[in-house]
Amino acid sequence: MTKKFYITAAIPYVNAAPHIGHALEFIQVDVVARYHKLLGEKVTALTGGDENALKNVQAAEKAGFPTQEFIDKNAQLFLELLKKLNTQFDVFQKGTAPSHFKSSQDLWNRCFEKGDIYKKNYEGLYCVGCETFYSPDELNEKGECSEHPGKKLDKISEANYFFKLSSYQKQLIELISNDKLKIYPEFRKNEVLSFLKEPLRDISISRSNERAKNWGVPVPNDPTQRIYVWFDALNIYRSGIDEKTWPADLHIIGKGIIRFHTVYWPAFLLSSGFPLPKAVMAHGYLTVDGQKISKTIGNIVDPLEIIKKYGVDALRYYLLREIPPFDDGDFSYRRLDEVYTSDLANELGNLVMRITTLAEKDSLIIKTIKMFDNFQFNIILENIWKKIKILNKQTDDFAPWKKTTEERKDFLTKSLQEINQIGYELQPFLPETAEKILKATQGKITKISPLFPRI
Numbered sequence: 001m002t003k004k005f006y007i008t009a010a011i012p013y014v015n016a017a018p019h020i021g022h023a024l025e026f027i028q029v030d031v032v033a034r035y036h037k038l039l040g041e042k043v044t045a046l047t048g049g050d051e052n053a054l055k056n057v058q059a060a061e062k063a064g065f066p067t068q069e070f071i072d073k074n075a076q077l078f079l080e081l082l083k084k085l086n087t088q089f090d091v092f093q094k095g096t097a098p099s100h101f102k103s104s105q106d107l108w109n110r111c112f113e114k115g116d117i118y119k120k121n122y123e124g125l126y127c128v129g130c131e132t133f134y135s136p137d138e139l140n141e142k143g144e145c146s147e148h149p150g151k152k153l154d155k156i157s158e159a160n161y162f163f164k165l166s167s168y169q170k171q172l173i174e175l176i177s178n179d180k181l182k183i184y185p186e187f188r189k190n191e192v193l194s195f196l197k198e199p200l201r202d203i204s205i206s207r208s209n210e211r212a213k214n215w216g217v218p219v220p221n222d223p224t225q226r227i228y229v230w231f232d233a234l235n236i237y238r239s240g241i242d243e244k245t246w247p248a249d250l251h252i253i254g255k256g257i258i259r260f261h262t263v264y265w266p267a268f269l270l271s272s273g274f275p276l277p278k279a280v281m282a283h284g285y286l287t288v289d290g291q292k293i294s295k296t297i298g299n300i301v302d303p304l305e306i307i308k309k310y311g312v313d314a315l316r317y318y319l320l321r322e323i324p325p326f327d328d329g330d331f332s333y334r335r336l337d338e339v340y341t342s343d344l345a346n347e348l349g350n351l352v353m354r355i356t357t358l359a360e361k362d363s364l365i366i367k368t369i370k371m372f373d374n375f376q377f378n379i380i381l382e383n384i385w386k387k388i389k390i391l392n393k394q395t396d397d398f399a400p401w402k403k404t405t406e407e408r409k410d411f412l413t414k415s416l417q418e419i420n421q422i423g424y425e426l427q428p429f430l431p432e433t434a435e436k437i438l439k440a441t442q443g444k445i446t447k448i449s450p451l452f453p454r455i
Contacts, residue, residue: 004044005033007029011049012047014056014078018077019302021254025254027087028283029087030089031428045089048091048236049071050229051095057215075092092240093240104232105218107274117161118164119161123156125153132260160205160206163202166199175276176196206226206227206231207225212226214226234261234268251277252281252283287330313430314336317343345451345454384422
C-alpha cells in the first residue's frame with residue numbers, strides 16, 4: 001500500500017495581494033511535497049484562503065467592493081502566484097466554500113456536545129491584525145500587540161462563546177513534550193511548552209453578528225453569533241480534504257501563528273475527537289533590506305515581478321538557500337543579483353553547458369541516479385553547490401584538448417553522472433532547471449542552452 005503524506009501551508013488572509021513572504025512558505029511546502037513524491041509517496045498539498053476574517057470585510061469596504069467579490073479577486077491572485085512559483089498544490093480551499101461552512105459547524109457541534117463551549121459576557125482588547133483577543137499582560141510596554149505595533153487595539157464588550165482551553169492544558173503539555181505533536185525547530189517547541197506552563201485562559205470563539213458585519217460561518221443554533229475566525233480558519237486543513245487524508249503529516253507556518261497551531265488547534269481536535277496533526281514546522285519572518293515588510297514603508301516585494309525578470313528557479317533558489325528555514329531572513333535585490341550571477345549563471349549554468357557541449361561530441365549514454373534526503377533546505381543547497389564548485393574546478397583542471405579519446409570519455413562519463421545526480425537533487429528546489437539538466441544528461445547528450453541567461 002502506498003504511503004500517504006499530507007502537508008499544508010498556512011491559510012493566508014485574502015485582504016490584499018500576496019507578497020514575497022507568502023512565496024517563501026509556499027515554496028518550502030512545495031520542496032517537502034516534491035521530496036516525498038520522489039520517495040514514491042501519495043502526496044496531498046493544501047493551502048487556501050482565510051476569507052471570514054474581519055480584516056477582509058474592512059479591506060473590501062475601503063476598496064469599495066462587495067466582500068465576496070473582493071476576496072474572490074484576491075484569492076485568484078494567490079492561485080496565480082502558486083502557479084507562477086511552479087508549486088504542486090492539490091487543494092486551494094476557500095473559507096467561504098459551503099463544504100467549509102458545513103465542516104466548521106460540525107466541528108463546533110462536536111466541541112459543544114463535549115461540554116467545551118459555553119457563553120458569557122466578555123470585555124477585552126481585540127487585535128484585528130491577529131484576529132484575536134489579548135490580555136494586558138500579553139501586550140508590549142506601549143500596550144500594543146507585538147505582531148502589529150502602532151495599531152490601536154479595539155476594546156470589545158459583548159456576549160461571546162468560549163472554548164474551555166484550560167481543560168486541555170495537561171494533555172497538550174504531554175503530547176508536545178513526548179513529540180506526539182512534533183514541533184520544529186526545538187526552540188519553538190520550548191517556547192510553546194513555556195506558554196503552556198502558565199495558567200491557560202479559556203478563549204473566545206465567536207463574535208456578534210454586528211461586529212462580524214454578518215460575515216463568516218454562523219454559530220449553530222444561535223443566529224446572533226458568527227464563529228471566530230481561528231476556529232473556522234484552522235479547520236480549512238480538514239474541510240478541504242477527505243477523511244482518509246487526515247491527519248496532516250506536517251503544517252508549515254510562520255512563527256507568529258505557532259500558538260494557534262500548537263495549542264488552540266490541537267485542543268479543538270482533542271475536544272471534537274479528530275486525530276491531531278503529526279508535526280508543525282515554524283519558519284521565521286522575512287525582511288526586505290533589513291526592514292519589516294510594510295505597506296507604510298513601501299517595501300512590499302511582488303514575487304511575480306522577480307519571476308518576470310530572473311525566472312522562477314532563481315527566486316526559489318534565493319529563498320531556499322539564503323533564508324534559514326527556522327530563523328528570520330532578509331531579501332535584497334542586491335544579494336539576489338549576486339546569487340543569480342555567481343551561483344546560478346556562473347557555477348551551475350556554466351558547468352552544465354561545458355560538460356554537455358563536450359559530451360555531445362562523444363555521444364555518451366548515462367544512467368540516472370537519484371539521491372535526496374534532508375530537511376534543511378539551505379544546507380542541502382549549500383552541499384549541492386559544493387559539488388558544483390568541485391566539478392567546475394575538475395573541469396578547469398582536466399584540459400580535455402590534451403587528453404586521449406578514452407581519457408576524455410571516462411572523465412565525461414563521470415562528470416555527466418555527477419551532473420545528472422545534481423539534477424535529481426535539485427528537483428524539489430528548482431524543478432524547471434532540474435528538468436532541463438536531466439533532459440540534457442540522459443540518453444543522447446545534447447548541448448544545453450544557458451540555464452540562467454545574463455541579465
